[in-house]
Amino acid sequence: MLKLPENFHSYSEARKEGFIRLKELKETGKKVVGLFCSYTPTEIILASGAVPVGLCGVNEESIHFAEKILPKNLCPLIKSSFGSAISDTCPYFYFSDIIVAETTCDGKKKMYEWMNEIKDTHVMQLPQGRDGYGALNSWRGEMIRLKDALSSKFNVKITEDDLHKAIKLVNRERKALVDFFEIGKLKPSPISGYEINTVVDANGFLFDTEEKINLLEKRTNQLRNDYESNYKGQASRPRILITGCPTGGVREKIIRQIEELGADIVAFENCSGPRAQKDLVDENKEPYLALAEKYLRVNCSVMSPNPGRIKDMEIMLDEYRVDGVIEVLLHACHTFAIESYRMRKFVTEEKHIPYLTLETDFSQSDTGQINTRISAFLEMLS
Amino acid sequence: MNYIGIDIGSTAAKTLVFDGEKIVHYFDLPTGWSSKESALRVKQKLSSLGIDVHSESTKIVATGYGRISVDYADKVITEITCHGKGAYYLFSEDSVVIDVGGQDTKIITIEKGAVSHFLMNDKCSAGTGKFLEVMANRLNVDIDYLFSLAAKGDPIPISSMCTVFAESEVISYIGAGRPKEDLAAGIIQSVVSRVVMLANQHDINGICILTGGLSHIPYFADQLSKKLGHKIYTHTLGKYAGALGAALISAEKLTK
Ligand code: SF4
Numbered sequence: 068m069l070k071l072p073e074n075f076h077s078y079s080e081a082r083k084e085g086f087i088r089l090k091e092l093k094e095t096g097k098k099v100v101g102l103f104c105s106y107t108p109t110e111i112i113l114a115s116g117a118v119p120v121g122l123c124g125v126n127e128e129s130i131h132f133a134e135k136i137l138p139k140n141l142c143p144l145i146k147s148s149f150g151s152a153i154s155d156t157c158p159y160f161y162f163s164d165i166i167v168a169e170t171t172c173d174g175k176k177k178m179y180e181w182m183n184e185i186k187d188t189h190v191m192q193l194p195q196g197r198d199g200y201g202a203l204n205s206w207r208g209e210m211i212r213l214k215d216a217l218s219s220k221f222n223v224k225i226t227e228d229d230l231h232k233a234i235k236l237v238n239r240e241r242k243a244l245v246d247f248f249e250i251g252k253l254k255p256s257p258i259s260g261y262e263i264n265t266v267v268d269a270n271g272f273l274f275d276t277e278e279k280i281n282l283l284e285k286r287t288n289q290l291r292n293d294y295e296s297n298y299k300g301q302a303s304r305p306r307i308l309i310t311g312c313p314t315g316g317v318r319e320k321i322i323r324q325i326e327e328l329g330a331d332i333v334a335f336e337n338c339s340g341p342r343a344q345k346d347l348v349d350e351n352k353e354p355y356l357a358l359a360e361k362y363l364r365v366n367c368s369v370m371s372p373n374p375g376r377i378k379d380m381e382i383m384l385d386e387y388r389v390d391g392v393i394e395v396l397l398h399a400c401h402t403f404a405i406e407s408y409r410m411r412k413f414v415t416e417e418k419h420i421p422y423l424t425l426e427t428d429f430s431q432s433d434t435g436q437i438n439t440r441i442s443a444f445l446e447m448l449s
Numbered sequence: 450m451n452y453i454g455i456d457i458g459s460t461a462a463k464t465l466v467f468d469g470e471k472i473v474h475y476f477d478l479p480t481g482w483s484s485k486e487s488a489l490r491v492k493q494k495l496s497s498l499g500i501d502v503h504s505e506s507t508k509i510v511a512t513g514y515g516r517i518s519v520d521y522a523d524k525v526i527t528e529i530t531c532h533g534k535g536a537y538y539l540f541s542e543d544s545v546v547i548d549v550g551g552q553d554t555k556i557i558t559i560e561k562g563a564v565s566h567f568l569m570n571d572k573c574s575a576g577t578g579k580f581l582e583v584m585a586n587r588l589n590v591d592i593d594y595l596f597s598l599a600a601k602g603d604p605i606p607i608s609s610m611c612t613v614f615a616e617s618e619v620i621s622y623i624g625a626g627r628p629k630e631d632l633a634a635g636i637i638q639s640v641v642s643r644v645v646m647l648a649n650q651h652d653i654n655g656i657c658i659l660t661g662g663l664s665h666i667p668y669f670a671d672q673l674s675k676k677l678g679h680k681i682y683t684h685t686l687g688k689y690a691g692a693l694g695a696a697l698i699s700a701e702k703l704t705k
């Protein structure tokens with residue numbers, strides 16, 4: 068059975084509690100910035116005095132709203148995000164003063180054009196590769212353009228000093244997150260992947276970074292102690308690493324299910340894992356350049372080429388002592404789907420670790436099949 | 450000891466009894482509308498063979514689509530692991546196992562006797578037994594007869610992959626008076642192509658084995674072999690590969 072801490076808050080509980088906190092913040096005059104992606108430099112948002120909030124769609128219900136405008140054969144994450152925006156069913160979107168987005172995959176970037184018709188959407192022009200001529204410079208320019216956009220939207224001046232403070236703060240948050248993730252390296256792991264995944268996403272609904280850091284540090288300590296007194300020396304279940312598309316929308320159907328069926332998810336090599344947090348923003352460099360460098364290093368499949376993801380994978384497979392890799396592909400996500408073959412080849416042929424791809428969407432119609440596939444995969448490991 | 454594998458698929462419930470050394474019984478029953486019901490009927494049939502499912506000397510592994518309905522099983526294992534195990538027992542060779550099931554089609558790679566990779570068709574029923582069933586109904590014949598018709602026909606290509614659209618395509622061909630034989634051949638080709646598409650996603654090192662109900666139809670194995678470009682091996686117990694695997698697993702894992 069899934070082990071969850073006593074006062075564990077489900078994602079939807081955390082999301083609900085966040086509404087009230089956000090409403091209160093708005094009433095004190097705070098500005099809110101909605102965002103969707105690991106490429107968003109939250110430091111600049113914090114430096115502008117606003118609070119960032121993640122708006123990624125995770126449910127099926129809002130999809131049909133989106134399908135009035137967007138094609139049906141589009142990634143469920145994009146449809147769900149857009150659907151909750153246009154249907155006025157997401158209070159976080161409603162409270163956002165501005166949306167900050169990036170030109171990542173084609174579906175997202177074209178969707179933002181529509182989103183802009185409902186709400187001011189600032190789109191940063193993300194380079195398609197890291198080493199193209201001028202990629203870094205252009206991305207640095209986009210950092211400055213974001214600063215300008217937020218300054219004029221909120222009528223504030225963002226100084227280098229503000230930015231420095233924000234960079235330091237977010238670096239501390241990253242360290243706290245990475246320490247928390249690294250609990251998964253313990254064998255057997257004292258934390259469920261379901262909790263890791265929930266905590267990370269639910270953190271997006273806390274608006275005080277210091278509070279987030281505190282909570283994370285506290286939980287990490289608890290878990291370390293728990294390991295020493297209750298887990299150390301015990302047998303481990305098969306250790307699974309999750310890779311591929313964001314998993315917020317399939318948390319119950321896949322993440323929870325894997326652990327119910329007898330394995331432990333110990334690491335996430337997707338954008339809700341340590342990948343985007345491990346490397347910090349250089350605090351000694353010119354801040355816009357330092358930010359540009361850091362965010363350009365995010366190893367998402369939207370980058371071409373994207374060799375960093377394989378390197379990261381290799382390190383994680385070793386450090387987290389992984390027995391099997393499960394890749395989640397959302398329907399119609401071309402970038403991850405195309406990278407899938409390379410990933411599978413690397414993991415199975417070079418690391419000799421079994422690999423399973425689950426292609427799915429946010430509906431419940433394939434739960435039986437998903438279940439059979441996960442079970443068969445776990446049987447393969449034992 | 451009786452080691453029993455019960456494989457409840459969407460069309461048939463296959464049961465096989467292994468005594469630790471050899472296969473002592475096997476039988477199949479139609480699944481009907483409820484896998485609970487068929488689990489019960491399997492139990493009755495076993496008891497008529499003198500086997501008490503609740504006895505200490507009986508170990509049962511259930512598999513297949515309806516595996517959770519076998520409430521008297523000691524363990525449930527997926528059909529993928531069981532088919533792999535069963536096929537390996539029958540041929541003792543590394544292989545790619547193709548199981549065209551009533552509901553799902555699976556391609557399973559066996560390396561050193563164990564499953565190393567598998568694929569299943571996605572949600573839709575093209576390339577499965579379900580597709581054949583729907584089409585046979587349309588032509589008003591049973592599945593066996595569909596195959597003997599096909600053997601005499603020149604395939605009319607069915608262009609749609611989706612069962613529902615393919616069905617309307619077939620209806621319009623019937624309306625246009627096209628020969629049943631040609632339609633039947635087209636229908637079989639459509640299933641074969643779908644299975645080959647899935648199989649081609651596996652590297653085929655070793656032999657190709659066809660299991661499941663369709664492995665008893667030489668015409669199907671033949672067509673599959675032609676399209677795939679590999680010899681297809683079948684076995685008189687092919688239909689029971691899943692049940693056999695389940696029985697073997699019960700012998701391995703549940704003895705002590
Ligand atoms: S997967 Fe890539 S594009 Fe999607 S949210 Fe993560 S970093 Fe952004």
Ligand code: SF4
Pocket residue numbers: 142143144145171172173174175312313369397399400401402403
């Ligand atoms: S999952 Fe893929 S298609 Fe969907 S938003 Fe992310 S990169 Fe785009």
